[in-house]
Amino acid sequence: MLKKKYIAALALILLAGCKKDPINVGPPNQYSSSTFPKTVSDLQSVLVSCYANLRDQGIFGFHFLPKALSNSMHTVNSEYNGDPGWNEMAANNLSVGNEYPSETWQALYTGVKNCNVTIYAAGTLLKNNPSADQQTINLVLGQAYCLRGWYYMELECLFGEAYMQAGGVNGDKMGVPLYTEVPQNLAQTQVARSSVKDTWALIISDEKQAAALLKGQVWPSTDAARATEWAAKGLLGKAYVYTQDWADAVTTLKDVIQNSGKTLMPYTTYHDAFNGNNKFNSESLLELYIDQNSMGGYGIYSGAANSSTIDGLIWAPRTFGGYNGTIPFDGTEGTTQALGYPNEFVHDQNVVRFGYSIGSAYNLVANPKYTGSNPSFLNPQLIQDPAYTAQAIAVRTSQTADPRLYVNTLQPWVDSVKFDGVNWAKVAKPDVYAFQQNHYGFSMRKYSPIDYNENTINSDKWDYYLLRLADVYLLYAEASVGAGDAVTGLEYLNKVKRRAYGLSINAASAIDYKSLTDQTSAANPVSPDPVLGHNPLYYERWAELFNEGTWWFDVCRWKIGDSEAAYFGSAINVTQPLTATFSDNKSYVWPIPLSEINTNSKIKQNPGY
Known part of the structure; x- marks a missing residue:
């Protein structure tokens, strides 16, 4: 059971490959590729670290959502103002020494490393045991590629200099350092930032490989947390939307919608799907399994x-x-x-x-x-x-x-x-x-x-949703509009909205948007939002995915930071108003951590920092 193996992940991946001969002893903090892995079970234990790392405090374990993104997106106000990092997040004015980008950077690259170790270990297994089950090895590889693509997508969206736009615009700007193999020495860790274009190319390649390797695999309920072909294709479709490749986005996301077997939860299920109930439901495409067992502490x-x-x-x-x-x-x-x-x-x-x-x-x-x-x-x-x-x-x-x-x-x-x-x-x-x-x-x-x-x-x-079908519907709506099919785009926005109102998602209703500039709930006369108030595409992504960690990426790729700052006005945990205007050269991009600048001689900082 994959979800029950999480707790053993890091211990297993660091097992020593020592021989009984005391003269020939390997390092105690690593395994020997000449002896491990020898079985598919060994390889599975290496894979688990790719999933377990998602619970690092720098990602979903603690700091990433409540302390970093919730403040940046102004989902929250904070009663506590004694943390400079929170205050910088709320003001969207980060310093290179802010601990939260640094933690996230480290945790995401640890995830990349774990995936690379798994890919390397799969090759080692075949060398050690040529008769090992190739199909099972392929399934392990598919999961590793799927998760590596997710880790790199998060890195690029947070730290990449700019989002790539249609026709490859911004493709020559700085992306993030790419590691596709396990560094064997210090020199191999000194890697310059790849271009935005090359970074997205690797993400897309990873998700394509994952979808091919996982094709047709249906996991039993005990392994429901494992990545699938449809998780990979959903992430692939998201990568296409984020890079404005509308044609490929439409094709890929339509495939997920029509063939994954997933459906939107009814409202009664959806209402209670974020507090420990209805895990691995009909809408979940990739989900981080959480077992409520603190084992004596937080x-x-x-x-x-x-x-x-x-x-x-x-x-x-x-x-x-x-x-x-x-x-x-x-x-x-x-x-x-x-x-x-x-x-x-x-x-x-x-x-x-x-x-x-x-x-x-x-x-x-x-x-x-x-x-x-x-x-x-x-x-x-x-x-x-x-x-x-x-x-x-x-x-x-x-x-x-x-x-x-x-x-x-x-x-x-x-x-x-x-x-x-x-x-x-x-x-x-x-x-x-x-x-x-x-x-x-x-x-x-x-x-x-x-x-x-x-x-x-x-x-x-x-559990935490890394990807669910409502997100795919909204991405498909955006891609359809981008490809010139506003009718389809509007219908998929309305499907998501209908579910929120407890209606049949496929039947026209009185609450439907009539156009892509129709009034939304954000047009509330109490405090009308001049941007989301008449933009159903923007509003639906904000309302549907509220506090799930995606809105910051939408703000940055759509460049609506100015209007967000004006709408929210201020945050009570900071002594200054939110940034009045967003600088294209700073506010939309997190800084490369100071620790990385000091240890990687080839890396360059983002502009403005």
């Missing part, structure tokens, strides 16, 4: 190998606090009980962008059900004005706001969470917004603990 910081992450520790919501044994709090805003160690909550502008239009102001009134003299989160003295609560509930039932608002967020006083894994209590505003009527104060729901307390469990329980 995920990657547990001190023991495990397959957990702790992103939700920062996104955790709050419930209302209560009597602490000394001071009789009223059990409402200002005294909260957290389901983790929450530093982040939803930026108010996101609530508005989803179309929530009744405003944030409400009164706190006496709770008619209050009893006794010890107020608590279950027995508050004050509650939200029931009239406002009724309005808020009406917004949901009438769907006057995009229903994805409630997939992604939790509303104070309206939504509830299990603060102890058993008892439900109302969600509270973050402490920093307590008693402030001019803030929505919604909490994160997607990829957040809502039915357990992360301080008790110490790890996440949900």
